[in-house]
Amino acid sequence: MLRDRWPTRAAFVFAAIGSAAGLGNLWRFPYLTYKYGGGAFLLPYLIALFVTGIPLLILEFALGQKFQKGAVDAFAAIKPALSGVGWWATISSFLIISYYGAVMGWVLIYLVASFGVKWGAHTKDYFFDEVLQISPSISNIGGISWSLIIALFIAWLLIYLCIFKGVKSVSKVVMVTVPLPIILIIILVIRAVTLPGSAAGIVFYLKPSFKALLDTEVWIAAFSQIFFTLSLSMGIMIAYASYQKRRADVTKNAIITAVANSGISILAGFAVFGTLGYMAQRQGVAVPEVVRSGLSLAFVAFPKALSLMPLPTVFSIIFFLTLVSLAIDSAFSLVEAISTVISDRIEKAKREIIAAIVCLLGFVAGIVYTTGAGLYFLDIVDHFITNFSLVAVGILECIIIGWIFGAKRLREFFNTVSDFKIGVWWDISIKFITPIVLIVILVVQLIKELSAPYEGYPNWAICLGWSVVAVPLIISFLIRQKKVKAVVLQRSSNS
Numbered sequence: 001m002l003r004d005r006w007p008t009r010a011a012f013v014f015a016a017i018g019s020a021a022g023l024g025n026l027w028r029f030p031y032l033t034y035k036y037g038g039g040a041f042l043l044p045y046l047i048a049l050f051v052t053g054i055p056l057l058i059l060e061f062a063l064g065q066k067f068q069k070g071a072v073d074a075f076a077a078i079k080p081a082l083s084g085v086g087w088w089a090t091i092s093s094f095l096i097i098s099y100y101g102a103v104m105g106w107v108l109i110y111l112v113a114s115f116g117v118k119w120g121a122h123t124k125d126y127f128f129d130e131v132l133q134i135s136p137s138i139s140n141i142g143g144i145s146w147s148l149i150i151a152l153f154i155a156w157l158l159i160y161l162c163i164f165k166g167v168k169s170v171s172k173v174v175m176v177t178v179p180l181p182i183i184l185i186i187i188l189v190i191r192a193v194t195l196p197g198s199a200a201g202i203v204f205y206l207k208p209s210f211k212a213l214l215d216t217e218v219w220i221a222a223f224s225q226i227f228f229t230l231s232l233s234m235g236i237m238i239a240y241a242s243y244q245k246r247r248a249d250v251t252k253n254a255i256i257t258a259v260a261n262s263g264i265s266i267l268a269g270f271a272v273f274g275t276l277g278y279m280a281q282r283q284g285v286a287v288p289e290v291v292r293s294g295l296s297l298a299f300v301a302f303p304k305a306l307s308l309m310p311l312p313t314v315f316s317i318i319f320f321l322t323l324v325s326l327a328i329d330s331a332f333s334l335v336e337a338i339s340t341v342i343s344d345r346i347e348k349a350k351r352e353i354i355a356a357i358v359c360l361l362g363f364v365a366g367i368v369y370t371t372g373a374g375l376y377f378l379d380i381v382d383h384f385i386t387n388f389s390l391v392a393v394g395i396l397e398c399i400i401i402g403w404i405f406g407a408k409r410l411r412e413f414f415n416t417v418s419d420f421k422i423g424v425w426w427d428i429s430i431k432f433i434t435p436i437v438l439i440v441i442l443v444v445q446l447i448k449e450l451s452a453p454y455e456g457y458p459n460w461a462i463c464l465g466w467s468v469v470a471v472p473l474i475i476s477f478l479i480r481q482k483k484v485k486a487v488v489l490q491r492s493s494n495s
Contacts, residue, residue, distance in 0.1 A: 004243055011170075018330070023326055028229075032221055033206070038207040041221075053230055055426050056398070062241070070343075087475065087480065094338055094361075096382075098365035098369075100331050107323045107327055108155060110316075159362075167243045173329075177328055188275070189274065192270065201276045223441065279304060380464060392442065
């Protein structure tokens with residue numbers, strides 16, 4: 001069967017940028033920059049981008065493009081026993097999309113609530129009590145929120161409509177959903193910098209503290225952010241690249257994707273901190289007192305700021321429409337990574353059916369996040385997958401390409417199809433620098449984990465967190481063993 005193709009280079013690049021530029025670009029990167037030295041943080045961040053981010057992205061693009069397969073079969077093409085790494089990445093992607101869909105549901109609720117700014121002045125109560133209907137602890141699961149169930153269903157319906165034809169439908173969607181958030185962020189930046197007090201917020205965002213460069217935690221944070229923001233180790237970029245022609249330019253596409261993603265992150269910081277600076281002035285407090293990270297920034301602090309500015313309904317709609325457009329590209333890219341693995345192995349299956357099954361299973365798996373304890377479960381699953389599973393897969397990718405397949409061998413492939421030739425430094429990065437950095441990140445996180453329970457969760461919840469790492473690993477190993485036995489039996493029968 002002929003493999004589907006991206007209709008244009010722009011469609012592929014837009015899809016890759018859309019996957020990389022997700023919700024974290026708007027709420028995680030600006031906070032990390034503020035926390036870890038302001039403008040000084042950009043130095044280790046940019047070093048991480050070019051030393052590990054772009055090389056690893058080139059690796060995944062080249063891997064998918066060379067073997068014309070998703071993550072599982074691309075690694076299996078190197079050696080059948082290595083298919084387990086692809087399965088680990090694929091199963092982890094499914095666990096990620098199961099809660100990412102729930103977060104997208106929250107954003108849809110806020111988009112509707114933007115008409116009239118229904119959260120008013122009590123943004124914290126609105127988010128935790130009205131939207132999430134959160135229970136006192138993870139041990140108290142509580143009931144299911146039907147508004148969250150409906151929002152979750154709509155989120156998955158939108159994902160399916162984007163992905164049901166594979167790259168044929170994705171290529172049309174990304175031509176709208178990738179430039180749209182960039183335009184909306186620019187509008188938010190213009191609005192932010194024209195607000196009184198915005199300069200103070202932007203100063204806090206970018207004021208350099210060069211002493212921070214002596215702190216190893218800052219460097220670990222920079223390398224971690226680059227690794228996670230580029231959608232690495234999830235099988236996404238391998239799957240997307242597998243629909244490229246084998247002669248497509250790998251290096252330029254990787255550089256454009258990585259630089260565009262970082263540009264969106266930096267730009268978003270001006271919108272966020274300019275607005276928070278205005279909020280601080282209105283409330284008569286210092287900027288650090290209104291700065292929040294993660295979900296609190298997107299669903300508590302920023303909505304509060306929006307309610308205080310002129311034309312709150314208009315800019316609330318713009319902000320949450322930006323979040324929707326950022327979220328959906330990342331969401332359906334995860335589904336596409338999974339669907340590609342399935343379609344590679346069941347070639348006669350229709351993409352519409354595969355996408356429907358994956359979306360249905362994702363919806364069912366996401367129901368737990370609509371309960372009163374949903375936020376706690378989301379926090380646990382996200383923490384363990386991103387800090388352990390994805391980092392481990394990244395290390396294994398580097399070992400496989402660097403030491404088993406051969407970094408030089410893969411470099412020779414993508415150099416022959418790329419205008420910009422990469423030197424031996426790429427081999428050094430893949431064989432030594434990137435895996436060492438990822439091992440350090442993994443060890444540091446493991447030490448933290450063993451020193452105290454994550455966020456003080458009970459032991460059973462911590463065990464649940466470790467299970468989302470261990471179970472996919474065990475399943476991947478069992479599938480790999482079955483595959484290896486099948487290959488051995490086939491070779492025996494042929495001989």
